[in-house]
Amino acid sequence: MAQKLTLQRVFGLILLAFSIFASVASGLATSFASVPPTVSNGSSIMVTTSSQGAFDGPKLSIVNSTSFEWWYFDIASEEASVQIVFFTSTVSAIGHPESSVPLVTYVTINGLFPNGTAFGYVVPSMSVYIATDGDGSSGFFDGFGSWKGTPDMSHYTITVDAEAIGVKGALYFQSAAPAHYPFNFAAERTDSTEVLAPNFGWANAVPDSDAQAHLSIGGTKLHIVGRGYHDKNWGDAPMQDTTKTWYWGHAKVGPYAIVWFDYIARDGQEYYSAYLTKNGVPVSLGSSMTVRPYGRNETQTLYPPNASSTQPDGFIINIDAGYAGKFEFSASNDDVVQAIDVYTRWTGQVIGGPVGGEQFYGPGVGLWEWMRFI
Ligand SMILES: *[C@@H]1O[C@H](CO)[C@@H](O)[C@H](O)[C@H]1NC(C)=O
Ligand SMILES: *[C@@H]1O[C@H](CO)[C@@H](O)[C@H](O)[C@H]1NC(C)=O
Ligand SMILES: *[C@@H]1O[C@H](CO)[C@@H](O)[C@H](O)[C@H]1NC(C)=O
Ligand SMILES: *[C@@H]1O[C@H](CO)[C@@H](O)[C@H](O)[C@H]1NC(C)=O
Ligand SMILES: *[C@@H]1O[C@H](CO)[C@@H](O)[C@H](O)[C@H]1NC(C)=O
Numbered sequence: 001m002a003q004k005l006t007l008q009r010v011f012g013l014i015l016l017a018f019s020i021f022a023s024v025a026s027g028l029a030t031s032f033a034s035v036p037p038t039v040s041n042g043s044s045i046m047v048t049t050s051s052q053g054a055f056d057g058p059k060l061s062i063v064n065s066t067s068f069e070w071w072y073f074d075i076a077s078e079e080a081s082v083q084i085v086f087f088t089s090t091v092s093a094i095g096h097p098e099s100s101v102p103l104v105t106y107v108t109i110n111g112l113f114p115n116g117t118a119f120g121y122v123v124p125s126m127s128v129y130i131a132t133d134g135d136g137s138s139g140f141f142d143g144f145g146s147w148k149g150t151p152d153m154s155h156y157t158i159t160v161d162a163e164a165i166g167v168k169g170a171l172y173f174q175s176a177a178p179a180h181y182p183f184n185f186a187a188e189r190t191d192s193t194e195v196l197a198p199n200f201g202w203a204n205a206v207p208d209s210d211a212q213a214h215l216s217i218g219g220t221k222l223h224i225v226g227r228g229y230h231d232k233n234w235g236d237a238p239m240q241d242t243t244k245t246w247y248w249g250h251a252k253v254g255p256y257a258i259v260w261f262d263y264i265a266r267d268g269q270e271y272y273s274a275y276l277t278k279n280g281v282p283v284s285l286g287s288s289m290t291v292r293p294y295g296r297n298e299t300q301t302l303y304p305p306n307a308s309s310t311q312p313d314g315f316i317i318n319i320d321a322g323y324a325g326k327f328e329f330s331a332s333n334d335d336v337v338q339a340i341d342v343y344t345r346w347t348g349q350v351i352g353g354p355v356g357g358e359q360f361y362g363p364g365v366g367l368w369e370w371m372r373f374i
Pocket of ligand 5: 311
């Protein structure tokens with residue numbers, strides 16, 4: 001086993017070294033860093049503007065006990081879904097109960113089989129390397145696998161070979177919508193803020209993509225052809241201290257790709273970012289938006305949500321895109337893909353379009369969540 005991990009690690013390093021060599025040869029900016037598996041002492045300085053480095057690169061100077069960072073990927077279809085998150089964070093800084101994870105470097109994989117049964121695993125990694133090449137990033141998490149993005153973030157591949165949990169396979173993402181920060185497209189190349197709310201950063205490298213997952217999970221094959229998504233979040237204070245609740249999600253509805261993030265800070269202030277493209281072309285970003293829960297019971301529709309809130313039946317997303325008009329989408333909570341005390345994630349049908357204009361009813365698929373520290 002130890003021998004095997006060592007070989008896997010050496011192989012990963014050779015691949016990373018090769019990709020860096022290739023991009024140095026082509027003149028692109030690169031970086032390469034190992035992340036210690038245990039907490040570092042000192043100040044964790046976080047990236048706040050786009051001038052500070054690669055779009056999808058590491059955003060913390062160190063991982064101290066009160067800072068957090070992750071690279072998130074998901075693929076959803078009408079039949080099944082999978083989410084993989086590569087963390088460099090203490091579990092306490094994200095207020096999550098997987099508190100038995102002893103390291104700051106670990107990966108979670110969750111999803112739903114087509115028959116509706118959920119699966120979920122956590123894999124701690126003793127050695128972790130993160131590289132950037134242009135705006136894209138790559139990461140190697142010993143004992144789980146790796147991700148690799150191209151310099152322009154148009155393609156991402158995740159390779160999984162996690163013997164300890166019996167999961168193997170690969171995921172492929174071919175981007176179909178432009179990358180963005182909370183309020184600016186990546187292509188604007190301005191000194192864009194990367195901060196959605198105080199102490200909370202967000203960079204969405206792949207808002208929508210044609211995606212496939214080919215996995216073997218405990219001997220069961222899982223093949224998904226659907227929509228894929230990749231982003232990253234980070235922060236320099238414990239999430240539960242700065243965040244009260246958020247609604248986040250993404251979906252493809254007819255020609256529209258949408259990403260919503262409606263966030264309420266501990267002090268009650270609301271921050272939001274709405275992303276809307278049509279056939280891969282920007283319609284609007286960051287403009288005025290509301291995401292509100294719906295359901296028959298009063299407790300399902302409380303806004304802002306509080307400790308009396310129950311799980312809604314879905315969410316209504318309203319986007320005021322200024323000159324481009326008003327849009328309304330409805331996301332129906334058909335399948336729970338993950339539910340723990342601080343969040344619920346769903347997949348389901350998403351319908352909608354321009355208010356008073358052509359409405360799209362399908363295939364409409366997405367994945368979304370309600371995070372809460374209430
Ligand atoms: C960090 O600080 C703690 C508590 O003071 C100490 O036990 C630990 O050895 C330090 N770690 C490092 C890597 O310096
Ligand atoms: C981690 O870094 C942040 C940002 O500099 C700082 O506010 C916080 O106090 C640090 N945490 C610890 C435990 O040192
Ligand atoms: C669904 O499929 C998974 C994977 O094959 C299996 O482990 C599980 O028992 C199935 N669940 C039901 C309810 O059939
Ligand atoms: C939640 O908000 C509702 C409506 O304002 C209120 O009636 C209820 O008492 C609140 N529950 C808690 C636990 O604060
Ligand atoms: C709706 O309200 C009833 C009565 O208060 C409660 O029993 C039920 O659990 C609630 N359902 C949801 C989904 O909130």
